[in-house]
Structures are given as C-alpha cells and as structure tokens.
Amino acid sequence: MKNSQFPYGINAWIFLNEDEPPKTNYNSPDSCFQSLIKYKVYDSVTSLGIAFFEVVPATKGSTIKMGDSSHPGGLTNQDYLNYVLRDARQVNPNIKFLATMVYSGDNTLASIFSPGGNEQEEATNFANNLVAYLKENGMNGLDVDWEGNVSTRMTQSQFKTLFSTIRSVFDKQPVKYYLSFTPAWPTNSIDYPTVNSAFDFVSPQFYDGMPLSEFVSAGISPEKIGYGAQFEPGNAAPNSSAQQVWKKVSNGFTSNGTSYDYQDIFMWRFNSGNFQFEQAQFMILNQLANPLPSNTFDDTPIVGAAGNPNITQITIRSGDVLDAIQTVNTGTGPYNTGTQGNNTGVFTLLQHGGDSGVAKTIDIPLNDPIVAVSGYTGVWYGWRCVLQITLIGKSGASYGPFGTMNGSAMQTPFKQSAEAGQSLVAFKGATVSVPLANGSHTEVIASLNAVFAKPFVAQKLNEKTLSL
Known part of the structure; x- marks a missing residue:
C-alpha cells in the first residue's frame, strides 16, 4: 500500500538522449535502461517523467513530440520512448507516464504562441492536440520543467491562458490526466493563482539551492508543494542519500505556523553517469516511504x-x-x-x-x-x-x-x-x-x-x- 502522506507518490525522471554505459543502447544487457527492468526499479515509481518533449506544428495549432536523438544500433528517441512505455508498464502496471517538456531552445511551451496570434485559440488547439497525443501513446499527463528559455519567453498572461486551458481540457476527459510543475526557481512570468488552481502538484528543484520559503513567498500554495530530489555527484545534504531526503520530507514542513505534508518526491534522474547509485537510492527511498507490507x-x-x-x-x-x-x-x-x-x-x-x-x-x-x-x-x-x-x-x-x-x-x-x-x-x-x-x-x-x-x-x- 502506498504511503498516503504522499498523495502523488515517489516519482522520477528519465532522460532518453543519454546512454550509460557509453556505447551501449537500450537493449544492451548492462545498460541503465535494462537495469530498471531487471531489478524492477519501475515497481517503486508512481509517475515517470520522460524527458524531453518538444512543441511541434500540428494540422491545427501545435502538439508535442519526443525530442530527437540517435543511439547506437540506429535506434532513435522515439524507439526508446516506445520501449520505456512498454517495459515500465510490464514491471508496474499502475505506473503513470508524464511528458516532461523541454526548457531550452526554440521548441518549448512558449513557442505555442505566435506574435499577434489569438492566444486563447492557440492554447485551446494545443490542449486538444496534447490530449490526443497522450491518449494515443498511453500517457497520463504533462510535466512542466520551468527554467531556461520557457521561463523567459512566456509571459504571465500566456502562462495563465495555457495552463488554465490545459486543466479545463484535462478535466473534461473520462480519465484523470495530471499536470505537474517542476520549477527551478520562482520567476515573474509565473501566474501563481494558475499554478494553484491548474496544477495537481508542484515539485521545486530544491537541489538547485532555492529554499522552500522562496516558492511559498512567491505565491505557490504550500498545499501543492512536493519535493524535488537529486542524487548526482556534487550534491550536498539533504540530497546525498535516501535517508537524508527521507529525514527532510517525512515530517513535512511548516509555513506561517501551519504544518503541511509534501505532496510527492520527484527525483532527477534514472540514467545519469551514476545510474547505479541513483536507482538504488530511489528504491531505498521508496521502502522508507512505503514499508514492506509483509514479513x-x-x-x-x-x-x-x-x-x-x-x-x-x-x-x-x-x-x-x-x-x-x-x-x-x-x-x-x-x-x-x-x-x-x-x-x-x-x-x-x-x-x-x-x-x-x-x-x-x-x-x-x-x-x-x-x-x-x-x-x-x-x-x-x-x-x-x-x-x-x-x-x-x-x-x-x-x-x-x-x-x-x-x-x-x-x-x-x-x-x-x-x-x-x-x-x-x-x-x-x-x-x-x-x-x-x-x-x-x-x-x-x-x-x-x-x-x-x-x-x-x-x-x-x-x-x-x-x-x-
């Protein structure tokens, strides 16, 4: 049974561009991707953010697609996406997949809007195309990595229009679709009332050094906040081990005299240059949050x-x-x-x-x-x-x-x-x-x-x- 303290679970990202060890590909027996299957790491995941998706033109408006990258053996990121969706669900039938949007370059969410265009119409077309893509590919929602170009090129008005429209279209579907926000820091381009009304949960990238108080002071409701974790080289406490993260999040936090629980833990990522360390720490973290149900x-x-x-x-x-x-x-x-x-x-x-x-x-x-x-x-x-x-x-x-x-x-x-x-x-x-x-x-x-x-x-x- 999952720990009700984290209603949105213990989550992780995976970056499809990168192969570890080098010169392996997805199907290599010793690859970081096969480790997730062999040791059933996916079984510990509530939502998997798959990075990075781009905005591309559609017949009407714009939609999303997996970013391009080539891999040994002639495989593509689209191949990797298909494999992950298939294999992760075989390990964990209840896993949810979030399309994590690219934050840099010219194909971020900011590119949905054109100069002089009808912003509401552009947002509506994108939201409808987004749902169609998620349905077709068996995915469960959108994850917005807020930093870089997307945070500087999208206006506050566009932020409000886009994400309130996506929420409205999501809510009209017969099944639940999730909207996740993972900011590196607060920015003036964020419309904070929209964050609180449109997004299911917000997982700030605390490992970048921005304290929780800055996000709350900016206007994000403490009732929405989860915890962004990372186990990569160079990290300091509380992101050096599963036990440190658990100690930080298990008792929640206090804001303006009121106690709150974190809504989730979101970890970057499963396939970096120390993927064995990251995958094992994630599994330990899950056991801390969700004690074994049997003896x-x-x-x-x-x-x-x-x-x-x-x-x-x-x-x-x-x-x-x-x-x-x-x-x-x-x-x-x-x-x-x-x-x-x-x-x-x-x-x-x-x-x-x-x-x-x-x-x-x-x-x-x-x-x-x-x-x-x-x-x-x-x-x-x-x-x-x-x-x-x-x-x-x-x-x-x-x-x-x-x-x-x-x-x-x-x-x-x-x-x-x-x-x-x-x-x-x-x-x-x-x-x-x-x-x-x-x-x-x-x-x-x-x-x-x-x-x-x-x-x-x-x-x-x-x-x-x-x-x-």
Whole structure:
C-alpha cells in the first residue's frame, strides 16, 4: 500500500538522449535502461517523467513530440520512448507516464504562441492536440520543467491562458490526466493563482539551492508543494542519500505556523553517469516511504541495481536469538559513485527485524569481504527463528557468533558459502512477531539467506551530464 502522506507518490525522471554505459543502447544487457527492468526499479515509481518533449506544428495549432536523438544500433528517441512505455508498464502496471517538456531552445511551451496570434485559440488547439497525443501513446499527463528559455519567453498572461486551458481540457476527459510543475526557481512570468488552481502538484528543484520559503513567498500554495530530489555527484545534504531526503520530507514542513505534508518526491534522474547509485537510492527511498507490507524481505534487487557492491558494515541485534540485521554496502564502480565525488557510493539498507537485543556494528574491509555465513536455526519458546549467525571473511576473519541460543530447542546448523570470486552482498528472509515478557511484541529473524555475487563494474569511457 502506498504511503498516503504522499498523495502523488515517489516519482522520477528519465532522460532518453543519454546512454550509460557509453556505447551501449537500450537493449544492451548492462545498460541503465535494462537495469530498471531487471531489478524492477519501475515497481517503486508512481509517475515517470520522460524527458524531453518538444512543441511541434500540428494540422491545427501545435502538439508535442519526443525530442530527437540517435543511439547506437540506429535506434532513435522515439524507439526508446516506445520501449520505456512498454517495459515500465510490464514491471508496474499502475505506473503513470508524464511528458516532461523541454526548457531550452526554440521548441518549448512558449513557442505555442505566435506574435499577434489569438492566444486563447492557440492554447485551446494545443490542449486538444496534447490530449490526443497522450491518449494515443498511453500517457497520463504533462510535466512542466520551468527554467531556461520557457521561463523567459512566456509571459504571465500566456502562462495563465495555457495552463488554465490545459486543466479545463484535462478535466473534461473520462480519465484523470495530471499536470505537474517542476520549477527551478520562482520567476515573474509565473501566474501563481494558475499554478494553484491548474496544477495537481508542484515539485521545486530544491537541489538547485532555492529554499522552500522562496516558492511559498512567491505565491505557490504550500498545499501543492512536493519535493524535488537529486542524487548526482556534487550534491550536498539533504540530497546525498535516501535517508537524508527521507529525514527532510517525512515530517513535512511548516509555513506561517501551519504544518503541511509534501505532496510527492520527484527525483532527477534514472540514467545519469551514476545510474547505479541513483536507482538504488530511489528504491531505498521508496521502502522508507512505503514499508514492506509483509514479513518477508529481500535486499537483492536494491543491491543488484547498485551493481552488487560489497557489504562493508553490518549492524546485528541479538540476545537469545537473531533479532535484526541491517547492512551498509559500499560500491567503488564508476556508476555507483555517490554524491560527494569520492568514487564511492554508500548504500544504507533498511533494518530487518525488531529493536530488541543488543546492537553490535561490525566494519568489513573492502579487501576482506564476507564469503561465508553459518549458524543455527531452531525453535525458541515455540517460535521458529534464526538462533545464531557467524560471518567469515575471505582472510578467515570471524565475526560473531551473534545469538546465545538460550531457551532454544531443535538447533539445526547451516552454512552458506560464496563461489569463487563472489562475496556477500545482501540478505533475504523473513521476520516473525514474538511476544515479550512485558506484554509487547517484537520482530525476530525467522529465516535468513545470504546472497553472494560478484560486483558488476562497467567501464566508464566518458562523462555526460545534463541538469534539470
């Protein structure tokens, strides 16, 4: 179940022009696009903003089309758009697609209006053509990236006419179409009453440094505001990790003495030069916002999206049995580089299990990864669970045992070992709720399986960046 705190969900952009790693294309097994499918990153997305669409002439007025770009193998952006619409929906049938409009050049939304033209007629023609395009392509709305040329060439009057007309045409449709506004900063060309009446949600690009107060002071209703996030190199807190963003947004914000929730989180983007870091952080962020609905857990997809980086820190809670486990993975590959530009990406996964027992944090050297996990399962006061675990490093270093096994019965030993060249990268398993002496309950680890893999490191041949 999605977290009702964010009525418009956890969203992300994807920029179809760029291929990572270089010289791959959409269909290459190690491409950033295939990672979204393989690890089901799309399953965490409410709305996907697909960048960038342009305004082009139509039979009557103007409409939109995917911007042009060529890719290895003769593929085009239109091919990529068709693939994304097909594949993302196969992973997540409920995903929504927003056409993110280009903000620079001569084909922005400002080009809808011609000198001396009838602005209302031009806006109406565009809105009708826009709906026809969205219907034909199975898309769900328009996302307006407000910066650059579009923000300087469109007048405030044109802003009001265009977006109030789009809203009116959207509202006449039998299904819901969404209008999203993602400004980099407030401008005099924005008609703020229209923002508040026409747009479903507004996600300022806070990572560009403009504080929330500036958007509210300019006239955007705090009831509309979401949070624009980014996990690209050079970003500072609170955009350095999923946990930082979650800490920032989870408690909402206060404006003029009134408390508000953010309407969504919108992240730029899924396929930049550190796509493994971005995709994994997005998945962690989604788990923070939408806790797992069952007692099972599996960190494999998140760690896989990150490129299978080694576990470098484990926090284990234990007493009689294994109460909880939480890992930190550190990647050194070029595509899981973190935001601080130190050629490493740190992924703090969620804790699995409860808060009973004593917490012990162990650091695992990158050059001495865990290659075996052993221990005992059994019955503890009638509950089947993991009684004890021990971790073994490649050098033979031993960590543990964790769990005294006091009060247990049917102690069954187990050992899971890595194949040559592999190391421990994740855990999957299940928890069970058990009663405590004081009448409360806690979670303990009911089953645990170690996941071993060889880190995936793609060759990075060049750097390409684009700002939203």
